[in-house]
Amino acid sequence: MSKSGAAKRYAIALFELAKEHNQVAKFDQELRVIQQVLAENNQLYKALEAPGISLADKHAMINTLSAGASAMITNTLKLLVERRRTNEIAAVCDEFIKLSNEERGVADALVYSARPLTEEEQTNVSHTFARKVGKQTLNIESIVDSNLLGGLKVQIGNRIFDGTLRGKLDRLQKQLTTNL
Known part of the structure; x- marks a missing residue:
């Protein structure tokens, strides 16, 4: 394109x-x-x-x-x-x-989760992350990723918010190995 x-x-x-x-x-x-x-x-x-x-x-x-x-x-x-x-x-x-x-204060977001999100969960994710990126709301495209153990990964533009268990474990491992 x-x-x-x-x-x-x-x-x-x-x-x-x-x-x-x-x-x-x-x-x-x-x-x-x-x-x-x-x-x-x-x-x-x-x-x-x-x-x-x-x-x-x-x-x-x-x-x-x-x-x-x-x-x-x-x-x-x-x-x-x-x-x-x-x-x-x-x-x-x-x-x-x-x-x-x-114009409308909206951003597109990809939300990766281990299971399909309910409407209420999508609304909560939209409200929470829209404020973080300075928007009023998010257009959420929910993607089920069976490789995730739990948590969410949210991609808005070129920003990624990784709250997955795998991401947390990776950060903990990195923190432990750098402190040794």
Whole structure:
């Protein structure tokens, strides 16, 4: 996935449109769905980039991909395809989501645990760790890791909070070996 300045410019333009129409949260949700569909279907990317497929067919694919999405999002995706920037679609989605999260005081978090977390536990994790990173709330993606003995590992951006038993044991071992 490319992280070019062009992706950021398209995302900023789309974000400004969303703010202008009070639809930031709606666009955020729609772009997350589009991003997920593209991540799960690599063949769609290849088809959108294929030089042998007509622009009309590519527009039809974009219409199918963005079915139910706002016209502004559909038009932005079509514009990216027309300008041969199909490889930027995921980056535009990423950049828009970052802008949206920043605007709303939200951060995305990966939470690793030995068992699935209940809604109440996710809410508690969100409240606790959101304050630690200066945000209002967290979008939590819960990941069950059977290798964990217990506890949680929370990743927010490039910060990792390791409260797992394995992490505590490793820190204790390191502390004991450095004191000898």
